Structure formats: C-alpha cells, structure tokens
Amino acid sequence: MIKKGIRRQIVMHYFIVVFSTLLLAEVIFLVAIRSYYYDSIYSHITNHIKQVEDYQKFSTTMNDGKDDLGSLLTVYKLSFTEMQILNVQGDVLINSSEFQPDESLKTSDISQAQSGNIGRWVGRQPNTGENVMAVSKMEQNNGQDAYIVRYVTSLERVNDKLFNVTMIATAVAAAVLALVLAFSLGLANSIVKPLNTITAVSAQMARGKFNIRIKGNYKYELGELASTLNYMAQEIIRSNQVKDDFISSISHELRTPLTSIKGWSETINSGGYDPEETKIGMEIITKETERLIGLVEEILDFSKLQQNEMKVSFARVDLKELLQEIMLNLWTKAEKRSIELRIDSVDKPIVEGDANRLKQVFLNLVDNAIKFSHENSAIDLIVSFEGNNVVVQVHDTGIGISEDHLVKVKDRFFQVDPLNGGTGLGLAISQQLVELHHGILLIQSELGVGTTIVVRLPRLLEDDSPADSPELPMLPGASS
Incomplete structure (x- = not known):
C-alpha cells in the first residue's frame, strides 16, 4: 500500500480516472456487442417470418388444416431454431420439436403479436432454464387473424461468445490499468523524489547550512x-x-x-x-x-x-530651494577638496513631500558625490521637468562604480569602499524614502568616469502656495 502523500494522490487520481473511463467504455462496448448479436438474430428471424406471409393455403381449423401447418413447418423451419404455430389465443397447434406445451404461452412476444406487431422476447425457458429469444408474428387469412408464427432460438452459443469477448475486454482493461499504474508510479516518483531531495536540503538550510546546494537538472x-x-x-x-x-x-x-x-x-x-x-x-x-x-x-x-513606522508629513516643497540649502550645508566640506558645487534648475520645481526627509535624501546623495569625487572637480545638480515628474540629477566625475558593485550598491549594509567610513545604509534609506514619496531612484555609473544619480518625483502642478519664498544666497562659484 502506498503511504499517504503526493505519490499516492497522483497514482490514485490517474487510476480512478482511467478506471472510470475504461469501465464506461467497456460497458458501452459490451452493450453494443450484445445488441448487435441479438439484433442480428432478431433481424434474421423477422426476415424469415415475412416469407410466411406469402403462404395463403393453410387452414386454421384444428382438424382440416393440420397437414397444411405441417407443410408450413417443413418449408419455413430454421436450423437450430424451434418453429411453432399458435392459435390466436396463444395455444400451440404444432411445432418443429417433439415437445408439446400443455399450457398457453403467455410471453410478451405473443401479446405483441396479438396486437399486430412483431413480438420479441428474451428470457429463460420455464422447463429447461435455457436462455432463448422468441419472435412472433400474427398471420392473417382472408383479412382475418388466422394463427401466430413463432420462432424460438437458443442464445447459449451467443452468450458464450459474448462471455469470451467480455473476458478479453476485461483482460485488456486490466493490462491498460497495470500500464497506467506503472506510468503513474513513475510520474509520481519523478515529482516526489526531487521534492524529497529539495525538502532534505531545505531542512539543512533551515539549520544554518547555507553552503549546501540542491543538485540536479530538474525541469x-x-x-x-x-x-x-x-x-x-x-x-x-x-x-x-x-x-x-x-x-x-x-x-x-x-x-x-x-x-x-x-x-x-x-x-x-x-x-x-x-x-x-x-x-x-x-x-x-x-x-x-x-x-x-x-x-x-x-x-x-x-x-x-x-518596520513601516517612518512618519512623513507631506507639504509643498520647492526642490530648487531645497538643493540650494543643501549646497550651503556642504559647501565647506566641498571647499576643503576644491570641489565646485553647481546647480542648474528650472523655475518652481514643486513636489509634494516631507522637506526634512527629502533633504536627508539629497544630503546623502551630494555627500557621497563629494566623498567619491576627485579634487579640483565639479558636482552638478540638474533639475528638470519630464512629463508630470520633476527629475533631479546629481552628477559627478569621480571614481565611479563597477558593474559588480552597481547591482548591490542600494542593498542595506553594502559599502563600495568599507575604509571610507559609514554604515552602508545611506542609499538603502534614500531609496525607501524616495519610494515613500511615490518616486524612483536610479543610479548610472561607469568605473573611472563618474556617477549620475537620478531621482524622479511626481510634480505638483497646482500652484496654490503663498508668496514665493526668497531665494537662498548662491555659493561662491555656483551657477543657476
């Protein structure tokens, strides 16, 4: 017995589906074969009965017509079939066998014949228990019901053939089920064995063995x-x-x-x-x-x-003013390395956001640009419109970032140069803060050429702010 699990479910489902399909197909096949054989016998006898209708020389009286009925039996009898002549009440007048029934026959074929149809009855003979088919037809003489012609044939040989066909069909079905069972077991094993391997490796990973790997070319x-x-x-x-x-x-x-x-x-x-x-x-x-x-x-x-606990207070923020303030904050640090901070901005790049958090983002980006730029270089802050967005670019010509590091630079705790100090959280925090403002942060860099960080934020189109705030003083050497 297959233990409970996916293997058992797969095998059982396949087996039940195929078994049900085979059972239905076999029942339909056997019923069709049986109907074919029985209908063939019935058709053969019916065609033979129709020939009797041409016979118009019989007498229906018990005494005078007996010889004529005997001639009818001689001319129209069938091999392996008993022919009977009955009166309209169902009493046997004469038959082709030596057996003479004592009572009137009451089978359904006779009642059908009495109603004017060709009667058919399949059942067992009361005296012998043999399985037979009886076909009866009322014959007329001068427009009057004269007698009933009835043929009775044994179905034992046909049933034996049907039994053999049933046994063959059952054997074929059993062979198909065996093949399906073997196939479903193979299919189940092809799924369960890899799953067992994956489960075992996963259990080792859960225990802290992360150097282990799942091996195998699974599909x-x-x-x-x-x-x-x-x-x-x-x-x-x-x-x-x-x-x-x-x-x-x-x-x-x-x-x-x-x-x-x-x-x-x-x-x-x-x-x-x-x-x-x-x-x-x-x-x-x-x-x-x-x-x-x-x-x-x-x-x-x-x-x-x-932990999604960062609180932000949204208000109107002018990014040009914000970046000018950041330049003032970092001007001394940039001046020590002879780095020029420059800004090129469109008028009123207004966004809706938390000014303190956005300042934190751009402070980190500009501070990183200063940290990784060469002396006597420049850092450009470019603000432009792009559709319904405000785009801020922080561009430097510093050391740049290699392709290997570029895909990891926004990961938490990652540091391109651990000796330069810091926690490796700055860009990760900046990324999430920009996303809190429904924006995106992109990094474009080439090792030895420089880095451009792009921040795209939704633009606030409705200008319902109070009077414009006075612009902050420009830094020495800055351009706008």
Missing part, C-alpha cells in the same frame, strides 16, 4: 523551486557577509569617536592644560558626539523604514 516548476532555494541560500550568505562587514565597520565607526571622546575627556579631567588646548578638546568631543548621533539616527531611520 519546469521543480527546477524553478530548486533555483529559487539555491538563490535564497546564496543571498542569505551574502546578507550575512554584508551584515558581518557592517558590524565590523560600525564597530570601527563607533570605536574611533568613542576613543577620541574618552581620550580627551581623560586629558581634560587630569587638568594642567591651558584653556586653548581644552577648547580644542571640547570641539573634538562635540564633533565626535555629533558623528555618533548621526550614525545612531541612520540606524534608527533604517529600522523604522523596515
């Missing part, structure tokens, strides 16, 4: 399932590696400012230093504390985004 949905699980394991390994790198990186990022804070705190507490040196130490402590706060806030923002 169709099973192949897709195996490929998906292998890809999942690969991604988990990559995510774990990225997470480990992140932990290592964030540990370094946290240790460096904490070391500085601790060192200067101990130095200040020890006393004996002049006020100028103490002021420098306090500035370093403040700077490193702000750096720590930035790291923690970045991690908290990412956590909120992952």
Whole structure:
C-alpha cells in the first residue's frame, strides 16, 4: 500500500480516472456487442417470418388444416431454431420439436403479436432454464387473424461468445490499468523524489547550512523551486557577509569617536592644560558626539523604514530651494577638496513631500558625490521637468562604480569602499524614502568616469502656495 502523500494522490487520481473511463467504455462496448448479436438474430428471424406471409393455403381449423401447418413447418423451419404455430389465443397447434406445451404461452412476444406487431422476447425457458429469444408474428387469412408464427432460438452459443469477448475486454482493461499504474508510479516518483531531495536540503538550510546546494537538472516548476532555494541560500550568505562587514565597520565607526571622546575627556579631567588646548578638546568631543548621533539616527531611520513606522508629513516643497540649502550645508566640506558645487534648475520645481526627509535624501546623495569625487572637480545638480515628474540629477566625475558593485550598491549594509567610513545604509534609506514619496531612484555609473544619480518625483502642478519664498544666497562659484 502506498503511504499517504503526493505519490499516492497522483497514482490514485490517474487510476480512478482511467478506471472510470475504461469501465464506461467497456460497458458501452459490451452493450453494443450484445445488441448487435441479438439484433442480428432478431433481424434474421423477422426476415424469415415475412416469407410466411406469402403462404395463403393453410387452414386454421384444428382438424382440416393440420397437414397444411405441417407443410408450413417443413418449408419455413430454421436450423437450430424451434418453429411453432399458435392459435390466436396463444395455444400451440404444432411445432418443429417433439415437445408439446400443455399450457398457453403467455410471453410478451405473443401479446405483441396479438396486437399486430412483431413480438420479441428474451428470457429463460420455464422447463429447461435455457436462455432463448422468441419472435412472433400474427398471420392473417382472408383479412382475418388466422394463427401466430413463432420462432424460438437458443442464445447459449451467443452468450458464450459474448462471455469470451467480455473476458478479453476485461483482460485488456486490466493490462491498460497495470500500464497506467506503472506510468503513474513513475510520474509520481519523478515529482516526489526531487521534492524529497529539495525538502532534505531545505531542512539543512533551515539549520544554518547555507553552503549546501540542491543538485540536479530538474525541469519546469521543480527546477524553478530548486533555483529559487539555491538563490535564497546564496543571498542569505551574502546578507550575512554584508551584515558581518557592517558590524565590523560600525564597530570601527563607533570605536574611533568613542576613543577620541574618552581620550580627551581623560586629558581634560587630569587638568594642567591651558584653556586653548581644552577648547580644542571640547570641539573634538562635540564633533565626535555629533558623528555618533548621526550614525545612531541612520540606524534608527533604517529600522523604522523596515518596520513601516517612518512618519512623513507631506507639504509643498520647492526642490530648487531645497538643493540650494543643501549646497550651503556642504559647501565647506566641498571647499576643503576644491570641489565646485553647481546647480542648474528650472523655475518652481514643486513636489509634494516631507522637506526634512527629502533633504536627508539629497544630503546623502551630494555627500557621497563629494566623498567619491576627485579634487579640483565639479558636482552638478540638474533639475528638470519630464512629463508630470520633476527629475533631479546629481552628477559627478569621480571614481565611479563597477558593474559588480552597481547591482548591490542600494542593498542595506553594502559599502563600495568599507575604509571610507559609514554604515552602508545611506542609499538603502534614500531609496525607501524616495519610494515613500511615490518616486524612483536610479543610479548610472561607469568605473573611472563618474556617477549620475537620478531621482524622479511626481510634480505638483497646482500652484496654490503663498508668496514665493526668497531665494537662498548662491555659493561662491555656483551657477543657476
């Protein structure tokens, strides 16, 4: 007995469908064969009875017509068939066998003949139990009912042939069912065995063995399932590696400012230093504390985004003004590396969004551009309209990103250059913040040539804002 499972379900379904189909086909076939044989016998006897209608010389009286009825029996009898002549009441007057019934015959063929039709009856002879067919027809003489001609033939030989045909058909059906059973078992095994293999490998993956892979060239949905699980394991390994790198990186990022804070705190507490040196130490402590706060806030923002708890307050935002403010914030950092920040914007690129969150996005993008640009280069911020969208491009001619890194650069914890500092969450957070504003963020880059980051946001067409805000002062060397 096949144990419960997919194998059993497949085998049972195939078997039941084929068995039902074969059973129906065999019943129809056997009924048709039986009807064919029985109808052939009936047709043969009926055609023979019609020849009797030409006989017009018989007497219907018990005494005078007996010799004529005997002649009728001699001329129209059939081989292996008993011929009977009955009166209109159903009593046997004469027959071709030695057996003479004592009672009137009451079978349905006689009643049908008495009503003017050719009667047919299939059943068992009361005295012998033999399976027979009887065909009866009322014959007339001078327009009056004269007698009933009745033929009775045995169906035993026909039934024997039908039984043999039934046995052959049953054997064929059994052979077909055996083939279907073998085929369904093979089909079930071709599905269940790969599933068992996939299940076993998946169980090992669930126990943390992500280096194991599902091997085998499986087809169709099973192949897709195996490929998906292998890809999942690969991604988990990559995510774990990225997470480990992140932990290592964030540990370094946290240790460096904490070391500085601790060192200067101990130095200040020890006393004996002049006020100028103490002021420098306090500035370093403040700077490193702000750096720590930035790291923690970045991690908290990412956590909120992952849990869908990030709250945004939508209002009208002029992206040109926002980018000018960002340029002011980062101008000192860019100036230290002789990097020129330039803006080229259309008038009133208005979007609906959270100004603080959008500022966070573009601060991260421009800060990254400064971080990975060469000295004495330029970074262009280009704002344009594209249909019902506002498109912001942050373009630099820095080190660029390789193709291998480009597909991963927006993944959480991923860092193109771990030695450059950071958590590897900036672009991941920016991506999700842009999506919260129903926009998209695209990165186009070529190693050694530069990078262009494109942010596309829905444009707010209705201008129902109050008076225009005054433009922020331009940076030295900036163009608009």
